[in-house]
Amino acid sequence: MTEPTTPAGWGIQLSKLWIASGQPFPVDVKLLALEVTKQRFEDPVGLVVPHGVSGIDGMLSKRAKKGDWCISYDESVTVPGRINFTLAHELGHYFCHRQRQAEFRCGQGAMLDYYGDASRKLEKEANVFASYLLMPATDFRQQIDGQTISLELLGAVADRYETSFTATALKWLEITPEAAMLVVARDEFICWSYPSRQASSKRAYLPPGTEVPATAIERLQTATNHSGNNWCSVPPGVWHPSLEAEEAVIVSDQFELTIFLVRFPSVREVVHEEETEHDSFDVLAGLAQGFDWGR
């Protein structure tokens, strides 16, 4: 098997290997890490263990005596999907970066900071790897085929892959022909937003620091059930200057984050025949540096 040269390439190859061997989802990253690296490399991942250090979600470190690698993780993390994504992230460092460093310590900040600067390049690459390994696009499309997207459906897909809601929604935005956008906010200010390809072509995007629309805040304060599955129609000028939108919202108590999923149903879907892989993590990093806008 030829060796991939990119994080996405590694993620896709290992994901295919997992499926071809008849294994079910979610990908058991621990099993995969131990088995595949043992077969292919002289310095395999020899150990995957909890480390009991809070604040460091995951670590990859070389063991001097044995010459192999250890992946360790914070087992006290209770957010669904976080541990699996962390393990995949660390495995990404192993496949893509272990020649550069003997130790990687990764925290919540590093993994969720989609707008990281160049020094965070390795973190972004590890996220890309994890996304492709855990959520293969073909299978993802099969899970949502013929259904209207909803928070509930994305939640079910997240359960299938043992990934977080955010990582799952980003993957959906990567592959959907719809115009839609994910917006993550804290304290009524937007931390980051990510449009689908089609939404991006309509310039749907809200930069970090933008205030959350007042009507959305009002709705949050009056709604009794924040994780309901209801789409709420809102006029142009709320999420986009000229487009009507539908919004759905989840409040994440754990990180005091408010996550909006926004659709622009009036924008016609365009299915690109020759679809290049549209990589949300890559685009996000590009946006941070002022590149890629309008893509």
Ligand SMILES: [Zn+2]
């Ligand atoms: Zn990392």
